[in-house]
Amino acid sequence: MPRRRGDPRPDPAAPRRPCEAPDCPEPGEYRAPKDRTRLREYRWFCLQHVREYNLSWDFYKGLQPDQIETALRDDTAWQRPTWPLGRLGGRIDPELLRDPFGILQGRLDQPQKRPDPARPPPELRAALDLLELSWPTDSLALKTRYKELAKRYHPDVNGGDRSAEERLKDINRAYSLLRNRLAQTQASARA
Numbered sequence: 001m002p003r004r005r006g007d008p009r010p011d012p013a014a015p016r017r018p019c020e021a022p023d024c025p026e027p028g029e030y031r032a033p034k035d036r037t038r039l040r041e042y043r044w045f046c047l048q049h050v051r052e053y054n055l056s057w058d059f060y061k062g063l064q065p066d067q068i069e070t071a072l073r074d075d076t077a078w079q080r081p082t083w084p085l086g087r088l089g090g091r092i093d094p095e096l097l098r099d100p101f102g103i104l105q106g107r108l109d110q111p112q113k114r115p116d117p118a119r120p121p122p123e124l125r126a127a128l129d130l131l132e133l134s135w136p137t138d139s140l141a142l143k144t145r146y147k148e149l150a151k152r153y154h155p156d157v158n159g160g161d162r163s164a165e166e167r168l169k170d171i172n173r174a175y176s177l178l179r180n181r182l183a184q185t186q187a188s189a190r191a
């Protein structure tokens with residue numbers, strides 16, 4: 001992945017281990033502080049995931065420090081793939097911004113409400129929008145739509161247009177987010 005202005009530098013002191021994002025095989029060469037109270041302890045990510053992680057920090061603006069810490073410590077907050085909300089501009093779901101993890105309403109301490117299968121999980125909405133898919137969806141529909149869009153925004157058919165290239169990157173991310181999520185759902189349905 002090419003570096004961009006404002007990207008962090010790979011850290012020469014990085015431990016030799018893979019990126020901490022789930023199932024990411026890239027080396028974790030970029031560090032990010034664990035949370036606002038432990039700025040000298042680090043998590044290690046590849047360039048793409050450290051970007052996403054850093055974006056997710058902006059996501060916590062407006063929360064009290066202890067609420068941010070709770071959110072970051074709560075494993076489900078990270079294990080849910082984070083979506084780079086900053087890139088999607090106006091598509092941020094206001095419900096998510098108001099209370100991203102149900103912290104303000106204390107929902108973290110309560111048993112999870114059974115999710116309504118007809119409503120897309122909040123963390124998937126931006127990806128579904130981007131791929132113009134409705135919910136529920138399945139692996140075949142996802143793959144079909146991905147192939148269409150990947151063809152439409154491929155640099156070869158867009159004369160190297162940068163915005164098509166950025167769009168394709170977002171499409172790739174949305175696709176892998178949804179693909180992983182659908183695979184998890186299928187695995188837990190079999191279990």
Ligand SMILES: [Zn+2]
Binds near residue numbers: 048
């Ligand atoms: Zn990674």
